[in-house]
Amino acid sequence: MTGDWNLRWSHTFSPDVLAEIRRAANTGVYSIRGFGAKRAVPNFDDLVFLGASMSRYPLEGYREACGTDVVLGARHASEPVHLDIPITIAGMSFGSLSANAKEALGRGASAAGTSTTTGDGGMTDEERGHSTKLVVQYLPSRYGMNPDDLRRADAIEVVVGQGAKPGGGGMLMGQKISERVAAMRTLPEGIDQRSACRHPDWTGPDDMEIKIQELREITGWRVPIYVKVGAARPYYDTALAVKAGADVVVVDGMQGGTAATQDVFIEHVGIPTLAAVPEAVRALKELDMHRTVQLVVAGGIRTGADVAKALALGADAVSIGTAALVAIGDNDPDLDDEYRALGSAAGAWDQYQAGNDPAGITTQDPELASRLDPVLAGRRLANYLKVLTLEAQTLARACGKSHVHNLEPQDMAALTVEAAAMAGVPLAGTSWVPGRDA
Amino acid sequence: MTAATALDLAGATLREVNSTLQAADGGSFRVVNPQGAHALACGLDAPVSVHVDGPVGYYCAGMNQHATVHVDGNAGTGLAENVMSGTVTVTGNAGQSAGATGHGGLVVVHGNASARCGISMKGVDIVVGGDVGHMSAFMAQAGNLVVLGDAGADLGDSIYEARLFVRGSVASLGADCVEKEVRPEHLEFLAARLADAGLDADPADFRRYGSARRLYNFHPDDVDAEVAR
Numbered sequence: 001m002t003g004d005w006n007l008r009w010s011h012t013f014s015p016d017v018l019a020e021i022r023r024a025a026n027t028g029v030y031s032i033r034g035f036g037a038k039r040a041v042p043n044f045d046d047l048v049f050l051g052a053s054m055s056r057y058p059l060e061g062y063r064e065a066c067g068t069d070v071v072l073g074a075r076h077a078s079e080p081v082h083l084d085i086p087i088t089i090a091g092m093s094f095g096s097l098s099a100n101a102k103e104a105l106g107r108g109a110s111a112a113g114t115s116t117t118t119g120d121g122g123m124t125d126e127e128r129g130h131s132t133k134l135v136v137q138y139l140p141s142r143y144g145m146n147p148d149d150l151r152r153a154d155a156i157e158v159v160v161g162q163g164a165k166p167g168g169g170g171m172l173m174g175q176k177i178s179e180r181v182a183a184m185r186t187l188p189e190g191i192d193q194r195s196a197c198r199h200p201d202w203t204g205p206d207d208m209e210i211k212i213q214e215l216r217e218i219t220g221w222r223v224p225i226y227v228k229v230g231a232a233r234p235y236y237d238t239a240l241a242v243k244a245g246a247d248v249v250v251v252d253g254m255q256g257g258t259a260a261t262q263d264v265f266i267e268h269v270g271i272p273t274l275a276a277v278p279e280a281v282r283a284l285k286e287l288d289m290h291r292t293v294q295l296v297v298a299g300g301i302r303t304g305a306d307v308a309k310a311l312a313l314g315a316d317a318v319s320i321g322t323a324a325l326v327a328i329g330d331n332d333p334d335l336d337d338e339y340r341a342l343g344s345a346a347g348a349w350d351q352y353q354a355g356n357d358p359a360g361i362t363t364q365d366p367e368l369a370s371r372l373d374p375v376l377a378g379r380r381l382a383n384y385l386k387v388l389t390l391e392a393q394t395l396a397r398a399c400g401k402s403h404v405h406n407l408e409p410q411d412m413a414a415l416t417v418e419a420a421a422m423a424g425v426p427l428a429g430t431s432w433v434p435g436r437d438a
Numbered sequence: 439m440t441a442a443t444a445l446d447l448a449g450a451t452l453r454e455v456n457s458t459l460q461a462a463d464g465g466s467f468r469v470v471n472p473q474g475a476h477a478l479a480c481g482l483d484a485p486v487s488v489h490v491d492g493p494v495g496y497y498c499a500g501m502n503q504h505a506t507v508h509v510d511g512n513a514g515t516g517l518a519e520n521v522m523s524g525t526v527t528v529t530g531n532a533g534q535s536a537g538a539t540g541h542g543g544l545v546v547v548h549g550n551a552s553a554r555c556g557i558s559m560k561g562v563d564i565v566v567g568g569d570v571g572h573m574s575a576f577m578a579q580a581g582n583l584v585v586l587g588d589a590g591a592d593l594g595d596s597i598y599e600a601r602l603f604v605r606g607s608v609a610s611l612g613a614d615c616v617e618k619e620v621r622p623e624h625l626e627f628l629a630a631r632l633a634d635a636g637l638d639a640d641p642a643d644f645r646r647y648g649s650a651r652r653l654y655n656f657h658p659d660d661v662d663a664e665v666a667r
């Protein structure tokens with residue numbers, strides 16, 4: 001920028017804003033992309049753990065046990081889901097992802113002792129085969145929905161919304177509607193698929209209660225029923241999901257990833273994950289359902305610290321999408337030349353909808369897809385999940401906890417006033433929680 | 439014919455009745471005192487025959503495979519939702535979203551069906567003796583909706599490849615839904631399905647509606663490309 005000091009750039013009309021105005025003027029179509037919200041919002045980085053001190057006794061890192069297992073869905077299901085770690089793989093459809101990518105997610109999750117999830121578009125045999133624990137999603141589109149897949153799933157996730165677009169339906173651009181994807185969804189090949197945003201056969205929580213009853217009757221009350229919501233009104237949504245009979249509530253914050261959504265939706269609808277968790281927990285506690293109905297939190301989870309903080313705020317587990325894709329090779333710097341040839345760069349690439357992913361993950365092109373080795377990629381994911389777990393355990397031990405679920409808000413402080421208000425923990429160095437009487 | 443096994447919802451729980459029906463690999467059942475029970479006879483997966491004496495609630499015969507379910511009365515929301523195969527018949531009226539997302543089989547409503555009949559249908563055939571409500575066949579992907587009476591507003595909005603046949607009036611067509619020519623194969627189809635449904639109508643009296651296929655893809659402009667030329 002040397003020599004450019006006389007150029008005065010606008011904050012309001014910044015270069016990326018100007019570029020978007022020009023793009024819109026050229027095409028007449030809104031911007032659709034993948035990935036999650038890219039702007040800065042208050043997040044788990046704004047919290048710190050306090051660790052042990054005179055009054056708190058830590059556990060020995062290498063000698064003393066710190067449990068990480070979690071049971072999801074024991075409220076009504078005769079066969080709840082037992083996981084070794086409190087980190088699950090979020091729903092990402094075959095269609096948005098290649099079959100190899102889905103296989104890699106299944107392999108990695110299974111090796112780490114956790115579950116993976118189908119997505120908009122139905123269950124594939126490969127995915128079922130490679131996932132010891134598989135959650136089947138029940139979405140408004142009902143693409144590929146059938147009772148056999150419900151019965152061979154380990155849990156059913158009724159999707160009301162997702163964090164990237166609470167109130168929006170799925171999208172899959174024509175480039176990715178291959179013959180197989182089209183057949184699974186009963187759609188013409190090559191169309192720009194925009195799925196329904198409302199469920200076709202119920203409106204509101206009273207109807208949903210009956211829908212959940214039907215799903216239980218079809219699966220013999222065996223498998224847990226999760227309800228996934230985008231973080232919009234998490235207090236009310238959680239309470240209503242519990243009322244409708246959910247065994248597990250999944251709350252996905254605004255940072256949550258997506259395969260294809262309007263940019264305006266990704267960046268401007270929903271509230272941050274950090275703000276959503278305490279609201280969901282408050283609803284569960286008021287109903288005396290905390291730990292009876294499990295809370296799974298998603299949206300921008302990247303590290304073991306994020307996992308530990310979500311649990312400390314009261315979640316039972318977290319779910320990851322984007323981070324799992326990065327672990328298996330998405331946005332790999334080794335592919336920078338190829339990303340640049342597509343007008344992007346490794347680390348900035350968000351064109352999951354385009355179907356031309358050099359990493360072979362968000363594509364249906366057989367040649368590109370074959371670049372991803374599902375066995376190696378699965379190992380990478382298993383390693384990554386292991387690190388997240390070890391990190392969360394390390395933090396829990398430092399706070400003197402023999403199970404990650406024993407972490408609590410009192411173990412943390414906030415670095416910003418916003419985070420203190422959202423998370424309901426004191427601003428660091430004070431005993432002040434904004435909005436609460438001192 | 440052997441006598442049907444009677445199941446009484448006045449004495450047995452829904453779970454007991456459904457598990458008996460779900461466990462059977464054939465045979466006939468008669469369900470009495472349904473009293474509007476929800477999710478009755480859902481998830482059946484064998485060629486059993488179920489006769490329900492009286493009205494049922496939501497999601498009756500949901501996700502049906504192979505079974506024949508006959509309801510002597512009215513049905514609530516989501517009759518035979520996501521039906522895969524078999525036949526589901528209701529002698530009275532059906533609530534909203536009858537046959538929603540159905541993949542196959544036949545759903546017959548002798549009376550009227552309410553709003554969103556055949557919404558997101560994926561291959562099922564639905565025959566309605568009376569009228570259907572607004573937004574019927576919304577986003578309908580495949581299969582056939584046959585309506586002997588009238589259709590409410592916005593029929594076939596955002597429709598894909600499903601075929602809609604209406605004998606009476608259509609209050610309005612939804613986005614991208616247009617009237618199409620009735621060809622001999624359609625008359626043949628109608629004659630056969632009307633016979634399957636046990637409903638009497640002349641195939642020649644129906645008009646056909648389907649997708650104009652104008653919403654299948656985004657149509658971006660490219661001003662820059664034109665300037666470059």
Ligand SMILES: Cc1cc2nc3c(=O)[nH]c(=O)nc-3n(C[C@H](O)[C@H](O)[C@H](O)COP(=O)(O)O)c2cc1C
Nearest residue numbers: 090091092119120256257258259299300320321322
């Ligand atoms: C490629 C991709 C595909 C997705 N597909 C679905 C889907 O089919 N159904 C759904 O409920 N959520 C879907 N999601 C959202 C994830 O389930 C999850 O909520 C989100 O990725 C969590 O946020 P994170 O990406 O920051 O971890 C998708 C996300 C990605 C990145």
